[in-house]
Amino acid sequence: MRLTIEGMNCAGCVRRVEEAIAQVPGVRRVTVNLATATATVEGSAELEEVAAAVRRAGYRVRGITAAVNDWLAEEQRTLQREVVVAAALAVPLMVLAMGGMAVGWEGTGWRKWVEGGLATAIVFGPGRRFLQGAWGEMRHGALGMNSLVAMGSLVAWGYSLAAAMAPRWFPGGAAVGYFEAAGMIVTLVLVGRFLEAKARGEASRAIRALLALRPERALVQREGAWVERPLSEVQVGEEVLVRAGDRVPVDGRVVEGESYVDESLLTGEPMPRAKRVGDRVAAGTVNQSGTLRVAVTEVGEGTLLGRIVASVEEAQAEKPPVQQLADRIAAVFVPTVLGVAAVTFMGWVILVPAEGVWHGFVAALSVLLIACPCAMGLATPVAVMVATGTGARHGILFRRGSAIERLARVTMVALDKTGTVTTGRPAVVEVVAVAEGRVVVEEDWVRAALTVAAAVEAHSRHPLAQAVVAAARERGVEIPPAENVEVMVGEGMSGWVNGRVVRVGSPGWVATEVGGLPAALTERLQEWAAAGWTPVVGSVDGIVALALAVSDRVVPEAAAAIAALRELGMRPALVTGDLRPVAERVAAAVGVEPEWVVAEQRPEEKAAQIQRWQEQGERVAFVGDGINDGPALVQADVGVAVGHGSEVAIEAAEVVLLHGGIERLAAAIRLARATRRTIWGNFGWAYGYNVALIPVAAGVFYPWTGWLLNPMLAAAAMSASSLFVVLHSLRLRRVLEG
Numbered sequence: 001m002r003l004t005i006e007g008m009n010c011a012g013c014v015r016r017v018e019e020a021i022a023q024v025p026g027v028r029r030v031t032v033n034l035a036t037a038t039a040t041v042e043g044s045a046e047l048e049e050v051a052a053a054v055r056r057a058g059y060r061v062r063g064i065t066a067a068v069n070d071w072l073a074e075e076q077r078t079l080q081r082e083v084v085v086a087a088a089l090a091v092p093l094m095v096l097a098m099g100g101m102a103v104g105w106e107g108t109g110w111r112k113w114v115e116g117g118l119a120t121a122i123v124f125g126p127g128r129r130f131l132q133g134a135w136g137e138m139r140h141g142a143l144g145m146n147s148l149v150a151m152g153s154l155v156a157w158g159y160s161l162a163a164a165m166a167p168r169w170f171p172g173g174a175a176v177g178y179f180e181a182a183g184m185i186v187t188l189v190l191v192g193r194f195l196e197a198k199a200r201g202e203a204s205r206a207i208r209a210l211l212a213l214r215p216e217r218a219l220v221q222r223e224g225a226w227v228e229r230p231l232s233e234v235q236v237g238e239e240v241l242v243r244a245g246d247r248v249p250v251d252g253r254v255v256e257g258e259s260y261v262d263e264s265l266l267t268g269e270p271m272p273r274a275k276r277v278g279d280r281v282a283a284g285t286v287n288q289s290g291t292l293r294v295a296v297t298e299v300g301e302g303t304l305l306g307r308i309v310a311s312v313e314e315a316q317a318e319k320p321p322v323q324q325l326a327d328r329i330a331a332v333f334v335p336t337v338l339g340v341a342a343v344t345f346m347g348w349v350i351l352v353p354a355e356g357v358w359h360g361f362v363a364a365l366s367v368l369l370i371a372c373p374c375a376m377g378l379a380t381p382v383a384v385m386v387a388t389g390t391g392a393r394h395g396i397l398f399r400r401g402s403a404i405e406r407l408a409r410v411t412m413v414a415l416d417k418t419g420t421v422t423t424g425r426p427a428v429v430e431v432v433a434v435a436e437g438r439v440v441v442e443e444d445w446v447r448a449a450l451t452v453a454a455a456v457e458a459h460s461r462h463p464l465a466q467a468v469v470a471a472a473r474e475r476g477v478e479i480p481p482a483e484n485v486e487v488m489v490g491e492g493m494s495g496w497v498n499g500r501v502v503r504v505g506s507p508g509w510v511a512t513e514v515g516g517l518p519a520a521l522t523e524r525l526q527e528w529a530a531a532g533w534t535p536v537v538g539s540v541d542g543i544v545a546l547a548l549a550v551s552d553r554v555v556p557e558a559a560a561a562i563a564a565l566r567e568l569g570m571r572p573a574l575v576t577g578d579l580r581p582v583a584e585r586v587a588a589a590v591g592v593e594p595e596w597v598v599a600e601q602r603p604e605e606k607a608a609q610i611q612r613w614q615e616q617g618e619r620v621a622f623v624g625d626g627i628n629d630g631p632a633l634v635q636a637d638v639g640v641a642v643g644h645g646s647e648v649a650i651e652a653a654e655v656v657l658l659h660g661g662i663e664r665l666a667a668a669i670r671l672a673r674a675t676r677r678t679i680w681g682n683f684g685w686a687y688g689y690n691v692a693l694i695p696v697a698a699g700v701f702y703p704w705t706g707w708l709l710n711p712m713l714a715a716a717a718m719s720a721s722s723l724f725v726v727l728h729s730l731r732l733r734r735v736l737e738g
Contacts, residue, residue: 532582
């Protein structure tokens with residue numbers, strides 16, 4: 001269950017809600033996120049039982065939610081209304097309080113009562129949310145931010161009321177009114193809350209953008225006609241019609257029509273892809289030209305887009321390990337602050353009898369306000385929220401929030417070869433013609449030989465055959481038709497091209513058919529074998545005419561990607577099940593040192609190798625794309641899957657590179673490191689701010705400097721502290737720009 005929780009304001013709130021839900025029978029795991037105001041609950045507990053536990057803790061469950069954006073928008077509107085009302089009352093209150101002396105009102109009794117009326121309207125009007133929250137916290141013996149704000153505003157209001165009604169009860173000079181402080185405390189904290197809510201809404205913009213890519217309605221075939229229905233009513237197995245210019249509403253398979261579809265959302269590639277009958281299409285992509293009839297295979301949260309949204313939300317909800325320290329501190333922070341405030345007041349009364357009540361009241365009130373732990377509660381979740389959203393916009397999907405911190409600490413990147421460093425598709429890397437026993441590389445000879453070979457190979461869907469055809473087309477060869485084509489399984493193909501017998505296949509088979517291979521060609525084939533390339537030989541009318549070397553090509557961006565990893569201080573390694581000569585050739589091409597090449601590894605051996613590196617003190621990220629990479633992805637400190645890989649690899653990984661491949665890995669590490677720095681910076685600010693300003697608020701420096709913090713300034717500083725944490729986290733949106 002993913003629940004929206006109302007009433008949480010600080011790290012202490014998060015801890016209390018987590019403890020309350022964790023005690024419900026059937027709850028296996030619970031994570032509460034202050035930034036998104038949500039609780040993610042795993043287990044077999046009923047919703048009613050969880051909601052009851054939350055109510056007993058002093059908070060309220062607003063319901064099950066798939067995204068936090070609606071709640072954030074509603075909270076922002078409510079806070080905006082409260083800020084407007086509070087500000088409308090606070091402005092005349094401040095004019096009366098601060099301008100009284102200038103216009104000669106300071107001695108008039110009516111001014112106190114007007115100020116009192118305005119302050120009362122603020123404290124018990126817009127400030128009611130703090131009073132209600134404080135009552136819930138006190139009733140359950142778990143004091144938090146609401147208690148501090150409510151206590152501060154009520155004490156200032158009550159002190160001022162008592163001073164106005166019975167000034168003779170107070171020692172000389174202590175019957176001073178603080179109605180303006182009571183009103184401004186509430187107003188400033190509300191302004192801070194509103195700015196936080198607005199910034200948190202900005203942080204969740206990535207999820208809003210992803211959700212907006214999914215159409216709300218679809219054209220569905222019902223009883224032989226196309227009718228428009230809400231997407232929630234579309235079922236797997238039905239057929240939908242996607243017109244030119246429309247977004248695809250579901251995951252499915254094309255059953256009729258041809259078109260080009262913009263899949264940049266998923267692949268990052270600007271060029272649209274051709275879609276024909278049998279091809280898959282994904283929700284959120286854009287149909288650009290023709291009309292497609294699509295059989296529905298996944299809808300809603302089951303689509304690839306839905307799973308991406310769910311992964312981003314889960315990552316935002318999960319706590320990195322650093323948050324555990326914050327949770328432990330939050331459990332004792334508020335009681336400690338109350339104790340400090342009490343000691344502050346008593347210290348002033350005892351040490352400065354003449355002015356102790358007045359100064360002690362001001363100092364204790366400032367301590368209560370300046371120490372509110374909002375910034376501490378927001379330090380981690382807002383940074384994680386912004387980082388996961390930023391990553392999603394740039395094709396980097398963090399499936400777990402904790403993966404961000406682990407990726408930031410990685411020292412070594414182990415890369416699978418096939419499909420990760422190489423394309424995973426065989427291609428012709430060298431082609432030569434053979435004339436009178438000599439190896440010929442002139443283009444005219446090569447094109448002529450490729451023409452007849454491709455004519456025969458065009459009749460096969462075998463990867464090697466398709467590589468030969470692709471090589472011919474790259475050279476602009478016009479492929480003629482072939483007749484009487486026969487396939488010799490495991491050997492090659494033969495056929496008639498322009499009245500001549502053409503054979504294309506393995507060197508051994510062709511050599512047997514034509515009576516041997518020229519010595520010069522045999523030497524070239526041995527060189528190719530040493531490089532790990534697969535040879536293909538062709539003959540025309542019984543005479544050897546050409547030879548091709550086929551291999552898996554290195555991804556064009558791989559060398560630059562590995563160089564970028566080195567610049568970040570990473571040690572790249574290559575781990576593959578392929579032969580060592582092949583692995584070493586690929587490693588040399590992309591810049592991996594020979595001592596960090598591990599070849600001929602079965603899936604479980606890849607995982608064991610990663611474990612050995614971990615035992616040597618390395619923190620390892622493993623990058624792969626295939627089913628056989630699953631064990632290694634799980635064993636690694638961080639498993640990274642390239643988005644075009646198998647679903648098994650993507651499910652086993654904690655980070656998915658949706659756009660392209662390993663060229664995004666350095667960007668993911670940079671974002672993770674920046675996020676970790678931001679979290680620690682947030683903590684440094686939040687805790688350093690309290691350590692530095694609580695003594696000032698308590699008046700420790702008053703005897704030497706005359707500093708005594710005004711409660712209004714304390715409330716403003718507290719709000720500014722929370723806002724700083726949010727704005728500091730929002731800087732992460734620019735890490736991957738440019």
